[in-house]
Amino acid sequence: MSDQQVSGSRARTRQAIVDAAIEVLGRNPAASLGDIAAAAEVGRTTLHRYFAERADLLNAIGTEAGARLARATAQARMADGTGASAVRRLCQEYFDLGNLLSLIFSEPETGTGSTGGGCDPEFVAMVARGHRDGTIDPELPEGWVQSLIWSQLYAGWAYLAETGASRHEVLRLILRTVDGAIAVKPA
Structure with a gap:
């Protein structure tokens, strides 16, 4: 896989997590990171690789919302x-x-x-x-x-x-x- 394909894949995975978080948290603000990972069809480890803390994910959501x-x-x-x-x-x-x-x-x-x-x-x-x-x-x-x-x-x-x-x-x-x-x- 080329570096461009890897970065494109990483960007798509990151965006899938952010999109899933918006949908899941929009319906249930108390949803867990596990719920978000499941909706994004990634494991919790993958979610944490992109967003170490819930606050990091909320910041990414804020950027996407803007x-x-x-x-x-x-x-x-x-x-x-x-x-x-x-x-x-x-x-x-x-x-x-x-x-x-x-x-x-x-x-x-x-x-x-x-x-x-x-x-x-x-x-x-x-x-x-x-x-x-x-x-x-x-x-x-x-x-x-x-x-x-x-x-x-x-x-x-x-x-x-x-x-x-x-x-x-x-x-x-x-x-x-x-x-x-x-x-x-x-x-």
């Missing part, structure tokens, strides 16, 4: 269309992150910092555009809109887990709630 959130944000095209239509696309893209969202909500030590803190400039511009174009209530500051999105995504994933409703139905409910919450209210 990358996936950045891709979802880019796919939402926040600079296109009305402010409200961009918020809707952002909700859809984030909802599609699946168990990663559950993990972010339940394991803040993954280090993503995505659900807290200030809004990034692109988000601020999207909400400001919505204020100007009349699709987002101007009484709602950017930070409130951001918190609203995260809270509804959390509520949606909790509802999905509790009720077994379809992903399609839960996304419909999230979008309906967010659309109604940010809409300009008649005087």
Whole structure:
């Protein structure tokens, strides 16, 4: 085997462990490293070769979460269309992150910092555009809109887990709630 094949194989194994950890921990934050190894179809020794400590795995998940959130944000095209239509696309893209969202909500030590803190400039511009174009209530500051999105995504994933409703139905409910919450209210 060439060095390139070995490094490619190592990268695939590492990614399989991270992906399995996101799925397993997203469903059960208390899952063991053995559960993660089994889901990744590797032995515990292999898992420990890549991630000596649980904290190392959580750091890798944080890095992966940041990358996936950045891709979802880019796919939402926040600079296109009305402010409200961009918020809707952002909700859809984030909802599609699946168990990663559950993990972010339940394991803040993954280090993503995505659900807290200030809004990034692109988000601020999207909400400001919505204020100007009349699709987002101007009484709602950017930070409130951001918190609203995260809270509804959390509520949606909790509802999905509790009720077994379809992903399609839960996304419909999230979008309906967010659309109604940010809409300009008649005087």
